[in-house]
Amino acid sequence: MARQAAGMTTPARTVQITLDCPDPHALALFWAAALGYQLEPPPPGHASWEDALEAFGVPPERRNDRSAVVDPAGQGPRLFFQRSEGPVPSGRRVHLDVRAAPGLLDEERMAALEAECRRLQALGARLVERHEPSPPLERGHLVLSDPAGHVFCLD
Known part of the structure; x- marks a missing residue:
């Protein structure tokens, strides 16, 4: 279109x-609950974000630098939280x-x-x-x- x-x-x-x-993760949890959104699922092939970030080589102290929530119906905008x-x-x-x-x-x-x-x-x-x-x-x-x-x- x-x-x-x-x-x-x-x-x-x-x-x-x-x-x-x-605190991106904490704010993501708040907005997920407030809007009926969900935490964005980890990338394909990873059981959790912790697993994905480990595989990507992100040091532990940087693993809360960002988070996101999405509308489970796919209609609302993605909310992205950055430290x-x-x-x-x-x-x-x-x-x-x-x-x-x-x-x-x-x-x-x-x-x-x-x-x-x-x-x-x-x-x-x-x-x-x-x-x-x-x-x-x-x-x-x-x-x-x-x-x-x-x-x-x-x-």
């Missing part, structure tokens, strides 16, 4: 809502992640994000930051602001 925006067509995108917080200690420099605690490169990795992922960034810049967005991929958890993303200054990520 394509959408028309400022004379351009693009596939419909999904979004996730991202919340910065000091942030103390005040956030930009003052933002909640932002949208525009899922522009699902399933892509490394250079292919960043190229897709850059292409979408150029399209959005033509519509009035501004590139704020570029975050390079940093395995095992970081896949790389771009931070932009919309024409009114609201920050969002291309993920």
Whole structure:
């Protein structure tokens, strides 16, 4: 399905809502209970997130850096929680992640994000930051602001 925006067509995108917080797992449990959501299941081939994070080589002290909850019916947005200690420099605690490169990795992922960034810049967005991929958890993303200054990520 394509959408028309400022004379351009693009596939419909999904979004996730991202919340910065000091304890991602605890906040994920709260929102799962509050919304009737569930913790996001571990990747295929892993019985638990602990098993997956161990296999990915994530050190124990970094295993609560992020968490997510999903709507079991698949209709509501994914809520993503990322560790942030103390005040956030930009003052933002909640932002949208525009899922522009699902399933892509490394250079292919960043190229897709850059292409979408150029399209959005033509519509009035501004590139704020570029975050390079940093395995095992970081896949790389771009931070932009919309024409009114609201920050969002291309993920």
